[in-house]
Amino acid sequence: MQTPPDDPMAAAGIEFVEYTAPDTQALERLFVTLGFAAVARHRSKHVTLYRQGDINFIINHEPNSFAQAFACKHGASVCAFAMRVQDAASAYKRALKLGAKPYRGPVGPMELNIPAIQGIGRSLIYLVDRYGERSIYDVDFLPLTGTPARVDGVGLTFIDHLTHNVRKGRMDEWASFYERLFDFSEIRYFDIQGQKTGLKSRAMASAGGKIRIPINEPSDRHSQIQEYLQAYGGEGIQHIALATHDIYTTVESLRERGVKFLDVPETYYEAVERRVPGHGEDLERLRRDRILIDGATRQQDVGLLLQIFTETVIGPIFFEVIQRKGNEGFGEGNFQALFEAIEREQMQRGVL
Structure with a gap:
């Protein structure tokens, strides 16, 4: 479904993700390790x-701010993200009409007043219509x-979800x-059960698929x-989730x-050829790097x-870290393997 060109909520992607912490030095080191560079203050x-490709990460360590209050409650955390929309003022007005809770923070002289509403866990969702060559950072x-x-x-090139x-x-x-607020629709539903625990998930996406937001809830x-x-x-x-080519x-x-990644059991790679026949990937390199693979292989269509x-x-x-090769899912075939890997780690720590 294509979004009408005059729709103020037409979502064109995620402009930035904002992070905070009681002490932000660890965040700074992490982002550099992940390949980001500080480009502006x-x-x-x-x-x-911080930037890499088309990914913008913001570290907020402003004293007496919303971000620092958020860090006091949650520790190191994501306190906000921004959606690219066609008309931020109209999108904000529409969101408030539909029941969104507004946020108004301090704005300095000659600074942009970027509209924001409360999102998940009282974090913020900013609405941005200046991006690309003409951006808020200018x-x-x-x-x-x-x-x-x-x-x-x-x-790393852009934020996938x-x-x-x-x-x-x-x-x-x-x-x-x-x-209701952003005209998203459900594109996937999951109900995953491990040995001892489970979760349910609904993957939501904007019209056109530029923003994807899976929503998980526990089963126990x-x-x-x-x-x-x-x-x-x-x-x-x-x-x-950060995309790469x-x-x-x-x-x-x-x-x-x-950077340390979740380990994957050797049995996972023993089953790859049976699970995704004709995938065409270098199985030895896949195994060595501990990368997961999912998708469907058909006669003339490989979506991996x-x-x-x-x-x-x-x-x-x-x-x-994610690479799509014609597959718009979330690794449904990998969910069980990933879930069980995390569950094993929980068992090792004595949580289960």
Whole structure:
């Protein structure tokens, strides 16, 4: 379904993800390790912009701010993200009419007043209609000396999706939130059961698919989703999926930099040829890099998805690296293997 060109909510992607922490130095080191570079600082606030490809990460360590209050409650966390929309003012007005809760923060002289509403776990969703060559950073940020116009880093290119974790019984409520306010629709539904725990998930997407937001809820009190909720101090963003055009090179570069990924059992790779026949990937390199593969192979149509997940790196939050080869899913065939891998790790820690 295509979004009408005059729709103010027409979503063109995620402009930035904003992070905070009681002490942001660990975030700064993490982003550099992930291949990002600091490219600009806010004109009047303790806010730094990191970039790689078309991915913008913001670290907010402004004293006495919304971000610092959020960090006091959640620790290192994602306190906001921004949606690219066609008309931010109209989109904001429409969202309020439909029941969204507004947020109004302090704005300095000659700075943009970016509209925002409350989102998951009282984090913020900013609505941005200045992006690309004419962006919000041109007004509110000062470029750092010596930074390149483009940061290629380890080959990460854009934000593929943001996954939310919510309390049991709240998945449908948050799915409705995105349906009602932003014209999202459900594109996938999952009900996953491990040896001892389970989860349910509804994957939501904007018209045109530029923004994807899976929403998970726990099936029981020992679920890894429930553990996240307890560690995080409430609902929030569980992981950020970052796209690449060459997952092997990206993952190998990240490993060289010290990034640790979730381990995958050897039996997973023994079953790849049976599960995804004719995939055409280098199975030995896939196995060596511990990359997951999913998709369907048909006579003249191969739709594959390659993905891998880091260990938790920002409190209970982790990152996913993903490469799509004609597959628009979320690695449904890998969910069980991933779920069981995390469950084994929970068992090792004595949580289960």
